[in-house]
Amino acid sequence: MKRTKLKIHRQGIIMPFVKTFLLSFFLLLSVLSAGISYAAGDAKHPKQMHWAFDGFFGAFDRASIQRGFQVYKQVCSSCHSMHLKSYRNLTQIGFSEDEVKAIAAEYMVMDGPDDSGDMFERPGRPSDRFVSPYPNEKAARASNGGAYPPDLSLITKARVDGPNYVYSLLTGYEDAAEDVNLRPGQYYNPYMPGGKIAMPPQLSDGLVEYMDGTEATEGQIARDVVNFLQWAAEPEMEARKQMGHKAILFALILTILFYFSKKRIWSNLSQKD
Ligand code: HEC
Structure with a gap:
């Protein structure tokens, strides 16, 4: 009698548990598979390259980033803005303050209003944001067959x-x-979701002449501009990783200290007691 009671009781606990478990398992599965199909889309999986900034000890390749800036400036910036960057940020990738001043001064920046209420143009300063190629999104679309070159x-x-x-x-x-x-103005690119892109092919061997003498193959140019864009998107990456190294070193030292203090505290208790 007692036994059956216990059995019923057990079932009462186990069944809801199993049900909840199964339900959350299937929920998780559907969420995960939705995530995977979203990530895969109908586009080709990107080539997996090796980058200097990859991994726990990854750092920026500044020479490559500087070349990448040259590519952005000479090629991409005629269509793509980078409105979150200021010229003075370029000192972080190894340009001197004088070089940055000279780069900024190549651009004309709209400023104002002046004392009579008029806007005026002046040469750029290091504190200015990167000058955008178009005054607004509509102008950008009008010049690119209706497609918008996104901010990079x-x-x-x-x-x-x-x-x-x-x-x-x-x-x-x-x-x-x-x-x-x-459609006219569209190009085929299997890495773009949908396979159709309104950006004409941009890169070719020898497209730019690198100031540091590096051979400008198509692959090299792409690698350099990606290094530049990755720095632009996460300039604090190196500081973040260094913080991680310090935290792990700290935890390691703490572990050793705790180990020895534990040994000491428990040392008067022998097993015979
Ligand atoms: C002649 C103008 C033009 C130039 C120059 C240009 N692009 Fe584009 N780019 C576009 C347009 C237009 C789009 C939008 C394409 C679309 O939505 O179909 C685009 C889209 C992109 C995209 C986004 C694709 C996506 O996933 O939405 C990236 C990344 C990009 N360009 C990078 C670059 C880089 C890097 C350079 C310089 C090497 C460059 N572009 C030069 C016009 C240009």
Whole structure:
């Protein structure tokens, strides 16, 4: 009698538990699979490159970032803004203050209003944001067949697997298969969700002439501009990683101290007691 009672009781506890477990398992499964199909989309998986900034000890490759800035300046900046960056930020990647002043002064910046209430143009200063190629989104769309070249300040963070994605996109243009219908001004790129992109292919061997003498192959140019965009999106990365190194070192020292103090505290208790 007692036994059966216990059995019933047990079932009463176990069944709701099993049900909840199964329910949360399936919920988790559906959420995860939704995430995976979202990430995969219908686009090709980006090429997996090796980057200097990868991993726990990853750091920025400043020479490459400087070359990448040259690529952005000479190529991408005619269509893409980077409105979160100021010229003075370039000192972080190794440009001197005089070099930054000279770079900023190459641009004309709208300022004002002056004493008579008029806006006026003046040469850029290090504290100015990067000058945008278009005055607004409508002007940008009008010049690009209706498509909007997105701001590149945070692009490597705004896309899944950002650095590899941007690298693959820039180097991944292909001739469209026969069953793909491209409108005028559209290009086939399997890394772009949907496969169609309104940005013409940008890179080719020898497109820029690097000031440091590095050979400007298409792959090198793509690598450099991605290094630049990754720095732009997360300039605090090195400080963040260094903080992690310190935290782990601290935890390690603390562990050793705790180990010895534990040994000492328990040392008067022998097992025979
Ligand atoms: C002639 C103008 C033009 C130039 C130059 C240009 N782009 Fe673009 N870019 C566009 C347009 C337009 C789009 C939007 C494409 C679309 O939505 O179909 C775009 C989109 C992009 C995207 C976003 C794709 C996405 O996932 O939405 C990235 C990244 C990008 N460009 C990077 C670059 C880089 C890096 C350079 C310099 C090497 C560059 N672009 C030069 C016009 C340009």
